[in-house]
Amino acid sequence: MNIIHRRGWEIPESQAAPEHLFMSRRALLRGVTALAGVTSISKVGCAEGADPTADLYPAKRNEKYKLDREITPEKIASYYNNFYEYGQDKYIASHAQQLKTRPWTVKFDGMVEKEKTVGIDDLIRAMPLEERLYRMRCVEAWSMAVPWTGFAMAKLVEFAKPLSSAKYVKMESFLDSSMAPAQRLPLFPWPYVEGLTMAEATNELTFLVTGIYGKPAVKQHGAPLRLVTPWKYGFKGIKSIVRFTFTDKRPVGTWEVLQASEYGFWANVNPQVAHPRWSQATERDIGTGDRRPTLLFNGYGEYVADLYKGLESEKLYM
Ligand SMILES: Nc1nc2c(c(=O)[nH]1)N[C@H]1C(S)=C(S)[C@@H](COP(=O)(O)O)O[C@H]1N2
Numbered sequence: 001m002n003i004i005h006r007r008g009w010e011i012p013e014s015q016a017a018p019e020h021l022f023m024s025r026r027a028l029l030r031g032v033t034a035l036a037g038v039t040s041i042s043k044v045g046c047a048e049g050a051d052p053t054a055d056l057y058p059a060k061r062n063e064k065y066k067l068d069r070e071i072t073p074e075k076i077a078s079y080y081n082n083f084y085e086y087g088q089d090k091y092i093a094s095h096a097q098q099l100k101t102r103p104w105t106v107k108f109d110g111m112v113e114k115e116k117t118v119g120i121d122d123l124i125r126a127m128p129l130e131e132r133l134y135r136m137r138c139v140e141a142w143s144m145a146v147p148w149t150g151f152a153m154a155k156l157v158e159f160a161k162p163l164s165s166a167k168y169v170k171m172e173s174f175l176d177s178s179m180a181p182a183q184r185l186p187l188f189p190w191p192y193v194e195g196l197t198m199a200e201a202t203n204e205l206t207f208l209v210t211g212i213y214g215k216p217a218v219k220q221h222g223a224p225l226r227l228v229t230p231w232k233y234g235f236k237g238i239k240s241i242v243r244f245t246f247t248d249k250r251p252v253g254t255w256e257v258l259q260a261s262e263y264g265f266w267a268n269v270n271p272q273v274a275h276p277r278w279s280q281a282t283e284r285d286i287g288t289g290d291r292r293p294t295l296l297f298n299g300y301g302e303y304v305a306d307l308y309k310g311l312e313s314e315k316l317y318m
């Protein structure tokens with residue numbers, strides 16, 4: 001594979017996607033050609049019909065989680081995305097409208113009292129929805145701050161009833177190339193996979209997102225169910241989840257499969273630990289365009305630093 005040795009922000013905005021730039025140009029071109037056949041739908045903020053959970057929005061904001069910066073304008077956050085099932089660049093919002101978010105089921109399996117599969121609307125209605133303002137830091141050194149709606153993952157873990165022997169939770173995105181043609185390409189080991197330790201999954205910050213900007217989540221942000229771990233790099237935030245598997249084996253995430261020397265299991269934000277191809281010291285706020293210093297644990301150390309005591313020998317920051 002060709003590794004392009006450039007620092008993240010030296011890559012022009014139009015082609016900035018260091019997460020995938022280690023892939024060969026030929027593979028990329030194949031991807032672009034295959035995607036060119038896809039019809040784009042111009043209305044990218046809107047589902048086919050009314051969302052069956054629309055009455056739950058806007059949910060009450062939990063004022064505990066404060067921002068140190070402006071909320072990123074919706075029009076910017078919703079048109080600058082990473083969702084490789086829909087393409088290789090940031091401008092996948094129209095392609096992502098092919099995602100069909102109903103019917104949608106979520107499976108709970110592995111080390112649980114009893115396996116179960118639930119419909120997304122039943123699941124969302126069983127959970128206490130709230131709004132939280134969180135910062136998000138992508139490993140590519142851009143960041144945003146958005147109002148997510150969702151529920152604490154601890155509530156979902158309670159609902160799933162894992163056995164006490166479970167140490168990790170593995171999450172999987174949908175696998176259906178009829179609504180994501182890029183899944184026919186051999187670029188990625190689909191479906192997208194991510195994982196957390198049980199302690200991380202039940203940390204109070206860990207949030208399962210069903211909505212954004214006071215409305216049900218738009219497809220490009222990973223509707224109808226997406227993970228947000230604001231102290232970790234954005235790639236941990238797996239979109240459009242269909243399965244939670246409780247296990248005693250550490251899950252290997254999609255990016256770790258692709259390039260283990262650059263993307264690991266922990267992926268905690270740390271300005272002092274550079275990515276092998278660029279510095280993580282600062283980030284570009286996609287809302288204002290300003291460059292600002294990156295904070296340890298993306299500023300969430302008071303909530304999460306304790307999770308990593310005794311794990312200092314691990315590669316916690318990549
Ligand atoms: N299924 C899936 N989830 C994913 C990704 C992806 O390509 N596929 N990209 C990740 C990356 S790299 C980032 S930075 C965030 C981007 O979230 P946003 O587009 O809502 O800002 O989603 C993450 N979740």
Ligand SMILES: [Mo]
Nearest residue numbers: 138139234235
């Ligand atoms: Mo990312």
